[in-house]
Amino acid sequence: MAEQLGDLTRTHTCGALRPSDVGANVVLLGWVHRVRDLGGLLFVDIRDREGVTQVVFDNDDAAQMAKAKRLRSEYVVGVRGTVRRRSPETTNPKLETGEVELVATKLWILNESRTPPFPMEETVDVMFDKSPAFRLGPDAAEKGIKRIAWFEGTEPLRSGWAWGQKYLADTCAAVEAKIGNGRLYLFGPEILFRAQPHGTFKFLFNAILISSASSDEGTK
Helix, strand or coil, X not given: CCCCCCCCCCCCCCCCCCHHHCCCEEEEEEEEEEEEECCCEEEEEEEECCEEXXXXXXXXXXXXXXXXXXXXXXXXXXXXXXXXXXXXXXXXXXXXXXXXXXXXXXXXXXXXXXXXCCCCCCCCCCCHHHCCCECCCCCCHHHCEEEEEECCCCCCCCCCCCCCCCCCCCCEEEEEEEECCEEEEEECCCCCEEEECCEEEECXXXXXXXXXXXXXXXXX
């Protein structure tokens, strides 16, 4: 169950800590970027828009360690701890915070997240077969959900970044759903093809909600 933020406030961003902060007690808020479980030690990279900081959990607090082992990518967390300098062989020159780490003393799980279809990295290879697609259940029509575009054929693509990937049989490229006074349109991976000199590409959209809002002045 998600915990409440309450009066918890961050003292630093996830890209701010430096060797000059060693020994300081700090609070970070952010998303779980990566988890590495080494048994007696758990390393969790916490990310916000300013950068990434490595957080360390150990077995000195069994309850806290068990809680930390629940963490998955994109969980929203708060962490309190003490800044410690990394040993020379474990520094990470790729990170601005790579000379230090945060030894956690308290963890708050503020929100959980389903595992995303692909990681939130700076550079990600998103293959066609890992892109979102929609499969409607047998009661979709009763719930006001219908498909308005779908995939056909089983021939693999012959060019572009999805080279060799097959169409997603029986899935929808676009779905229309009635939401309150409006309609929500969800778009899957293949809306259209566009030929370029270096290959053929598909465009990926997310969602559009078309609705009306009621006020004292009437419906807008």
